[in-house]
Amino acid sequence: MLDISLKQEVIEIVSASFKADQINEIGIIIFKKFDLHQISGKRSIETLSSRKAAGILIDYCIEKHKEKILLEFLIEIDDSFFLGKQVALEGMESFLLKLSLIGYSYSPLKRKIIHGKEDPMDQKNWGALKEGKAYNMTVLSLDIVENSRLVKNYGSKKMKKLYASLWIFLRERLSSYNGRIWTWAGDGGLIAFATKNHLINGVKFALEIQNLMILFNYDPSYPIKEPIKLRIGLDSGKVPFSHSTGQIVSEVINCAAHLEKGICNPGFIAVSSRVYDGMGKGYADFFENRGEFEGDLSYSSIMETLKLKCPV
Numbered sequence: 001m002l003d004i005s006l007k008q009e010v011i012e013i014v015s016a017s018f019k020a021d022q023i024n025e026i027g028i029i030i031f032k033k034f035d036l037h038q039i040s041g042k043r044s045i046e047t048l049s050s051r052k053a054a055g056i057l058i059d060y061c062i063e064k065h066k067e068k069i070l071l072e073f074l075i076e077i078d079d080s081f082f083l084g085k086q087v088a089l090e091g092m093e094s095f096l097l098k099l100s101l102i103g104y105s106y107s108p109l110k111r112k113i114i115h116g117k118e119d120p121m122d123q124k125n126w127g128a129l130k131e132g133k134a135y136n137m138t139v140l141s142l143d144i145v146e147n148s149r150l151v152k153n154y155g156s157k158k159m160k161k162l163y164a165s166l167w168i169f170l171r172e173r174l175s176s177y178n179g180r181i182w183t184w185a186g187d188g189g190l191i192a193f194a195t196k197n198h199l200i201n202g203v204k205f206a207l208e209i210q211n212l213m214i215l216f217n218y219d220p221s222y223p224i225k226e227p228i229k230l231r232i233g234l235d236s237g238k239v240p241f242s243h244s245t246g247q248i249v250s251e252v253i254n255c256a257a258h259l260e261k262g263i264c265n266p267g268f269i270a271v272s273s274r275v276y277d278g279m280g281k282g283y284a285d286f287f288e289n290r291g292e293f294e295g296d297l298s299y300s301s302i303m304e305t306l307k308l309k310c311p312v
Helices: 004-017 020-031 036-040 050-063 067-077 092-101 147-174 198-217 251-262 273-278
Strands: 080-082 085-087 104-107 112-115 134-144 179-184 188-193 230-240 269-272 287-293 296-301
Touching: 004 020, 004 050, 004 067, 004 092, 020 036, 020 050, 020 067, 036 050, 050 067, 067 080, 067 092, 067 104, 067 112, 092 104, 092 147, 104 147, 134 147, 134 198, 134 251, 147 179, 147 188, 147 198, 179 198, 188 198, 188 251, 198 230, 198 269, 198 273, 230 251, 230 273, 251 269, 251 287, 269 273, 269 287, 273 296
Parallel strands: 230 269
Antiparallel strands: 080 085, 104 112, 134 188, 134 230, 179 188, 269 296, 287 296
8 A cells, every 4th residue: 555655755744743652652552562662673771763663663554454544543633632732744635645646545434544446436437438438528627716825825734735625525525426536736626527417417516616615614624814715617518538537638628627717706617608508597597698708608607605704
């Protein structure tokens, strides 16, 4: 599960946050019987550095096939208390994003690290789409408004934590709409909806996310001092599928991205005429005609969702 690079990152995370005696306590929690000096062959009077202690613990966890349990424990205590002190694990969010790239993710609901093979949400081809074949899909482009300013104001560490939280927030809700995160660049990405009812699913997901952003922004664990806003653009049509989803070239993808960046206001949703015409009168009532955009009619949600005032 942990290659050399990821293993070194875990060592750095643990050694930067805990002293050797605290690392020993983590080992006791995982194994019940654990002693750093005994495992390392060092005399009990010899002092172990935090980095040495972290390396011993992680190597032992890998040897005993307990590295997932260690990682789950670290994720749980991040931004919480351990041995009576507040814990803030430097680099954990970045590590989790890298872990996701090799097929693993942390499920807050299950409180476990799960592999893509255990979770159909990680099958970007829905288990059925074939390489090179074109399918009817709805594509959603999403990004955080004024991301560069937020990084400058709050720093990359807090923003990486926000990105990871947003990714999990979106991914959990996608399960209700049979959507997949195709590409993710921290501050946004592309989400695809295929198979039956893909257009309605894409529209409903976009409306739900904009409405639920207030819950995301005012969650007790939210890492910065101002709420973020999202821009969302949608288009629908034939998309050629590739297992390398980041390499797919499609007018549908381009249109969704251009709508999001070109006419969508912060907190709103912009859709193409194809999406508007296909969503039906009920949902269409939430949108108004914005006129021609890049040779096609475009529509925008008529109001920013949930204008509730909450203290930051």
